[in-house]
Amino acid sequence: MEPISGVPAIVAMVAKVLGLFTILMLVVAYATLAERRISAWIQDRSGPNRVGPFGLLQPIADGIKNFLKEETLPATANRLFFVLAPMITITPALVVFAVIPVAAPLATPWGVVDMIVADVPIGILYVLALSSLGVYGLVLGGWASNNKYAFLGGLRASAQMVSYEVALGLSLIPVLMLVGNVTLTEMVWQQQQMGIWFALPLSLAFILFLISAFAESNRLPFDMPEAESELVTGYHTEYSSMKFSQYMIAEFGHMVTASALMATLFLGGWDLPGTWDNAFWHEGQLIRGFAEDGSVLMADAAWWKTLVTFGAFGVKTLFFLLVYIWVRWTLPRFRYDQVMALGWKVMLPTGLGYAMLMAVTILSLDTVGMTYGFTYGLVLTGVSGLATLAFLFFIDRGHTIAGAAALNRQRAHAARHARGDNPAGDGQVVLPSAVGD
Amino acid sequence: MAESNEITLTIDGHEVSVRKGTTLLQAAQEIGTSVPHYCYHPGMSSPAMCRLCLVEVEGAPKPMPSCVTQAQDGQVVHTESELALDMRRGVLEFYLVNHPLDCPICDQSGECKLQDYVHEEGREHGRSREPKRVFGRDDFGGDVLFYGDRCVMCTRCVRFMNEVEQDSRLTVVERGNRSIIDTFFEEGLEGTYWHGNIVDICPVGALVSKDFLHKARAWDLDHTDSVCPSCSQGCNVSLHTRDNLVQRIKPRENLAVNGWWMCDYGRMNYEWINAGHRLEAPLVRADGDTRAMGWKEALKALLERAPTAAAHGVKAVASPHASNEDLAAFQALVRDLGGEDVLYRLRVVENERPLKGFPNLARRRELAPNADGAELLGMTRVGDDDASGGLDEVADHDGLILVLGDDLDDQGEEFGRNAACYIHLGAHGGTAPANAHFLLPVTTFAEQEGTFTNRDGRVQRFWPSMETAGAARPPWFVLGVLLAERTGAPAARSAAESFAQLSSRVDAFAGLTYEGLGARGAVVNETVSLTGGG
Amino acid sequence: MAISVKVMERPEPEETSYLRAALSGMALTFKHLINPVKVTQQYPEEQTDLHPRWRGTHRMEVHADGRPKCVACGLCPTVCPANCIRLVGGEDDQGNRYPIVYEIDEFRCIFCGMCQEVCPVEAIHVGRHFENAEYTRDRFVYDLDRLMEQEHPTTLLWDPSDPRSE
Structure with a gap:
């Protein structure tokens, strides 16, 4: 089968952009409703159930409300940046979706259509570049509001996102090493080839990426920039009406994008178990895989396969969305020093160490001549599982997050130890603040 | 032989000496014990038929009705003993047999009284x-x-x-x-x-x-002691007010004037006290334009204008409904401005309504409370028995006209038109007062403190029972301030001070003070009889 | 009764794992997510069972012929601690004492129920009712007609001989 070209390709492109954008916005809108209803269920409440059946029209009501509300513009705000900031925030959250493959290629009478808006060769690099742009919107909005809470929120956002981008990047390195490419379609293909989704062979990378993704999208327990108990509502304190709404759309858009990314990187994207749905452009041919003798097995694109795989992709993405919401209504917010400690003192070294471990493992497997496949994946799963267990039972223990009381006890232990080291009793007073970390 | 008239007895353990002929109930009242009673009333005979005032007398075979039993020397009486209480409880239960509750x-x-006694001494439940x-x-x-x-x-x-x-x-x-x-x-x-x-x-x-x-x-109801303003008898009354309105008038005991009684005319004649449409701020008319002013501003303008007008002569009209203090302050101001005579008009009806069973008590012919006070101050009565007419000279006067309290209902639109200055102190407006250059709002008797002199020359105090309407002030206060501004002498700050000024100036009132008057009043040195035999 | 103190045994920091604690927390919330213990009342559809002694806005009982039971005795404005009852008594054409004006300012009212307790003819009652939204404040001054129109159940009085009764 031939890839689509010419005028039908342009039509297909426009249709994909419009369709994906519409679906994305719908998902964002209903994610707000889902968040409110799921939080309500978790807390044994009912949640919004008044507008429409089961409250299904609530997002529309919210949208109308936000359009009709008064636009506030603080007198001392910087007008240009104040208006610009929400747009800067919302754009990266939406455009990242362009490089994520959402389903198996679709066969049409005019040729096969890839179910991805832009299969750019730089793939994941594009994702990293754009998602790090989102922080400018927050900092700019916080600064332009000319409000101390908003400003503090913006500052926190920048520091936090810079910190966790490091961990995010490090957790991606094992994936890139395994795939040997940076395009997302290739990543889905490699997971199809291995037969095991990367969540298992690269389990620790998956955990690190998950945590970093939470921090990157400013969701609890990492919502320091808008910690309402400390900063009113942080960077968007002064925003109202649709400008506020844009920030909310950006946050939820970021969630959806990050969920889709996790689904693609670690849960096989649109892949379903088995090889029947596999499809990849190999030297101009849409193939399903390779036979024992190295010859290609041709893929058979069909509209129902596209539909089913798109459903699979949707389910995986929604699962991560559910996790986002579920975590938010379970875990309390970190203290700011805990966020920083976790980012720099746990995630960074763990990510580095794991990248090295994976590099050694992959190199060793290649050296002993094991072919890329299911067994290869099982070995990696074993190694990664050991690393994950070590992370859970040794690195996480007492280091990741410790409450204030526990830290005080640690300091007291240290102080006692310090006195023991000074048996002479030369009158030196060890203040609690002088010991500990 | 005063000794033989005194007897001593013991009531509830207290020794008390009373005159012979005193009943046990009255003797008990001497020591502050009120024996419950219905039929007994100090102003009437006692039939001893309510049987509620039963008390235990030692030696007597049965409880005695205390309202008719005369006290004997050496008697020992128990009003609160078990027997007395039991008797009264039984009597009260009988009362309630047919009472509708x-x-x-x-x-x-x-x-x-039935509520009170049953509550105090009666049974909790009827049987x-x-x-x-x-x-x-x-x-x-x-x-x-x-x-x-x-x-x-x-x-x-x-x-x-x-x-x-x-x-x-x-x-x-x-x-x-x-x-x-x-x-x-x-x-x-x-x-x-x-x-x-x-x-x-x-x-x-x-x-x-x-x-x-x-x-x-x-x-x-709030009860305020007062003096009935309806005739020259000056019955002692109590104004019962609620929500700043007089609801009824009840007599107040004063054996020297009205005993326990008052006439129906005075009792029903209170609606005018509650009447609305009062003057509430000083109105000053200049150049055909009337406007409300503050007191200070109005009185200043008055003091500028009045003396020049007074050069053409002063005519003054007062009302016998005003208190002694008001009349005296008015008279003092009139004299200070160069005037001499103060006129007043008095309504006199045909019939007196005497109460036969009480000496010297009647609804009098003169329907004003203080005609005697005006007379004592040397004011001149003009007009007929309907309190109208007699002011022809005043109406056309071209100098200074002063009016206190008289609403001039019989006078036409022309009253005071020619006056250089017309000052009217009143509670209500009207056709003639509308011509006033200075229309000053003053209080009624129910809103101020003061005294009335009744037909027997008894000066009696009354107390304020209602809030003043708007910015209205007592006339003695307004007039006192005006006089003080002219003479430099201090103005009276209270009705008592105003009365002290009056008693020091007018011989008839010499020696009287508010403290001396008390709630019962006192008779002035000389008695003046009005208009012959009333 | 002595106060007992429960001593919480907290693990040493070295023994705690944030991730494991977080996962057990998430297990708990997931249990509630899929099997919520619903306590929310769907209010307008589901009506609350008000306590029998709930004291809400007033109502005036009426005779069978539509006259108010009130005889304008004046005890309720006298006993009212918030001074929210205005009463002007009068006589109707059958010679009965009745209230010409009877107004209760429900905003001033503190719903103590003493008016009901003091009423000798069981005319004024506080009601088992709480839905009092209005568009203007003056609608909360209930006049006699309004009080007679109310149909909500009335409050049971507290019985001193059975102090724990409901």
């Missing part, structure tokens, strides 16, 4: 299971409504009509359980002039006032 709809509720006899209510004519079921048969009302008013209109008909107060056929109380008193003396809610019916609850 309709306190919620009874006007007497709250000032009812009677028999149906109650029902009389319903009866219109006695006049202002009186009779609720037969509530009656306790003390016959105070019957005795009042027989002994005090001496016009037997009421009697007890039937006997025993069915006895009831009634009028003679359809005659009723119509045509008697003191029957309002039977409502006052009725200890329960059997006799109620039609005028006061359902108007207010007794406990809501």
Whole structure:
């Protein structure tokens, strides 16, 4: 089968952009409703159930409300940046979706259509570049509001996102090493080839990426920039009406994008178990895989396969969305020093160490001549599982997050130890603040 | 032989000395013990028929009705002993056998002796299971409504009509359980002039006032001692007010003036006190333009204008409804401005309405409370018996006209038109007052403190019972300030000070002070008789 | 009764794992997510069972012929601690004492129920009712007609002989 070209390709492109954008916005809108209803269920409440059946029209009501509300513009705000900031925030959250493959290629009478808006060769690099742009919107909005809470929120956002981008990047390195490419379609293909989704062979990378993704999208327990108990509502304190709404759309858009990314990187994207749905452009041919003798097995694109795989992709993405919401209504917010400690003192070294471990493992497997496949994946799963267990039972223990009381006890232990080291009793007073970390 | 008149007895462990002939009930009152009673009233005979004042007398075989038992030397009396209390409890239970217990709809509720005594001494629950006899209510004519079921048969009302008013209109008909107060056929109380008193003396809610019916609850009323402003008798009364409105007038005991009584005319003549449309701010007219001003501003303008106008002569009109202080302050200001005579007008009706059973008490012919005070101050009465006319000279006067209190209802639009300055102090406006250059709002007698001099020369105090309307001030205060501005002498700051100035200036009032007057009043040095034999 | 103190045994920091604690927390919330213990009442559809002694806005009982039971005795304005009752008594054409004006300012009212307790003819009652939204403040001054129109159940009085009764 031939890839689509010419005028039908342009039509297909426009249709994909419009369709994906519409679906994305719908998902964002209903994610707000889902968040409110799921939080309500978790807390044994009912949640919004008044507008429409089961409250299904609530997002529309919210949208109308936000359009009709008064636009506030603080007198001392910087007008240009104040208006610009929400747009800067919302754009990266939406455009990242362009490089994520959402389903198996679709066969049409005019040729096969890839179910991805832009299969750019730089793939994941594009994702990293754009998602790090989102922080400018927050900092700019916080600064332009000319409000101390908003400003503090913006500052926190920048520091936090810079910190966790490091961990995010490090957790991606094992994936890139395994795939040997940076395009997302290739990543889905490699997971199809291995037969095991990367969540298992690269389990620790998956955990690190998950945590970093939470921090990157400013969701609890990492919502320091808008910690309402400390900063009113942080960077968007002064925003109202649709400008506020844009920030909310950006946050939820970021969630959806990050969920889709996790689904693609670690849960096989649109892949379903088995090889029947596999499809990849190999030297101009849409193939399903390779036979024992190295010859290609041709893929058979069909509209129902596209539909089913798109459903699979949707389910995986929604699962991560559910996790986002579920975590938010379970875990309390970190203290700011805990966020920083976790980012720099746990995630960074763990990510580095794991990248090295994976590099050694992959190199060793290649050296002993094991072919890329299911067994290869099982070995990696074993190694990664050991690393994950070590992370859970040794690195996480007492280091990741410790409450204030526990830290005080640690300091007291240290102080006692310090006195023991000074048996002479030369009158030196060890203040609690002088010991500990 | 004063010694033989004194006897000593012991009541509830207290020794008390009284005159011979005193009843046990009165003797008990000497030591501050009030024995419950219904039929006994100090102003009438005692039939000893309510049986509530039973007390235990040592040596006596049975409890004695204290209202008719005369005190004996050496007697030992117990008013609170077990026997006395038991007797009274039994009597009260009998009263309640047929009482409808309709306190919620009874006007007497709250000032009812049956309520009080049952609450203090009665049983907690009735034991009677028999149906109650029902009389319903009866219109006695006049202002009186009779609720037969509530009656306790003390016959105070019957005795009042027989002994005090001496016009037997009421009697007890039937006997025993069915006895009831009634009028003679359809005659009723119509045509008697003191029957309002039977409502006052009725200890329960059997006799109620039609005028006061359902108007207010007794406990809501504020009581203020006052003097009846309706005639020159000067009966001592109490104004009962609620929500800044007089609801009724009740007599106040003063044996030197009215005893316990007051006439129906004075009792009903209170609506004018509550009348609205009062002047509430000084109105100053200049160049055909009238505008409201503050007191200071208005009085300053007045002091500038009045002396020049006074050069053309001063004419002054006062009212016998004003207090002594007001009249004296008015007179002092008039004299200071160069005037001499102060005129007043007085309404005199044809008939006097005497109360036969009480000496020197009548609804007098002169229907003003302080005509005697005006006379003592040397003011001149003009006009006819309807309090109109007699002001022709004043109306056309081209100098200074001063009016205090007289509303000039009989005067036309031309009154004071030619005056260089016309000053009117009044509570209400009107046709003639509208011409005033200075229309100053003053208080009524119910809103200020002061004194009236009655026809016997008795100066009696009254107290403020209502809030003043708007910026109205007592006349003595306004006039005192004006005089003080002109003479430099200090102005009176209270009614008492104003009265002290009066008594130091006018010989007739010499030696009287507010403290000396008290609540009962005092008679001035010389008595002046009005208009011959009244 | 002595106060007992429960001593919480907290693990040493070295023994705690944030991730494991977080996962057990998430297990708990997931249990509630899929099997919520619903306590929310769907209010307008589901009506609350008000306590029998709930004291809400007033109502005036009426006779069979439509007259108010009130005899304007004046006890409720007297006993009212918030001074929210205005009463002017009068006489109707059958010679009965009745309230010409009877107004209760429900905004001033503190719903103590003493008016009901003091009423000798069981006319004024506080009601088992709480839905009092209005568009203007003056609608909260209930006049006699309004009080007579109310149809909500009335409050049971507290019985001193059975102090724990409901």
